[in-house]
Amino acid sequence: MVVEYFHESLVLLRRLMCWTMEDILYVKRNANEYEEKDKHIEPRLVENFRRHNVPDYVLYYHYNRTLWRKIAAAGDGFWPEVRHFDGVIDSIARFCQASIANATLLIPKSQWNDAVTLHGWYCEKMSKRIYDDLTDIYEAMPGQVIKKPPYVPGC
Structure with missing residues (x-):
């Protein structure tokens, strides 16, 4: 996967792994456009x-070339599938x-996906940090003494 071509990478990964469109859906968080970032660096x-x-750089260029070859x-x-995605x-x-x-x-059925219905809680669930998700799992285990993972800022 190459971050600058995230959707292209996801669609290709979906095809290679025989996943459904639902498997690669996500809610964008903390993302900026790379063109904007590059303008501010000398x-x-x-x-x-x-x-x-x-x-x-060697790794990046290798995987970037590999992505475009695939x-x-x-x-x-x-490309129509990427535009649809x-x-x-x-x-x-x-x-x-x-x-x-x-x-x-x-999300209506198309040639690339079955119909998918997302509920409001999907947004909340997909916007959570991994740590929050783990905390919910630990708290849902009544009667078990489980030490919560330590809080790591920025994770």
Whole structure:
């Protein structure tokens, strides 16, 4: 997966792993556009970083080339599927921003997915941090003495 091509990577992964569209749905959190980030970094700092992180760049370029080679081999239906997935994720984002607890969102059946109904709690569940999810699981285990994992800031 390459972050700058996240949707393309997810669609390709879905195809390679024989997953459903529902398996790759997500709620975007803490995300910025990379073009915006790059505008604020001085070129000399980028070059300095690149010079001191050669293994990272070698890995990045290898997997970036691999991604594009696999996309090229994916066939004509790949890009329409990515556009469809973009639209589905945009619908989920609008649905979750409305944050109506009892509402539902129907993602209609298409050639790439079966119909999916998302409920308001989906947004809350998908927006939680992993630590919060683990805490809920631990608290749902009555009568068992389980030490909660330590809180790690930023996780």
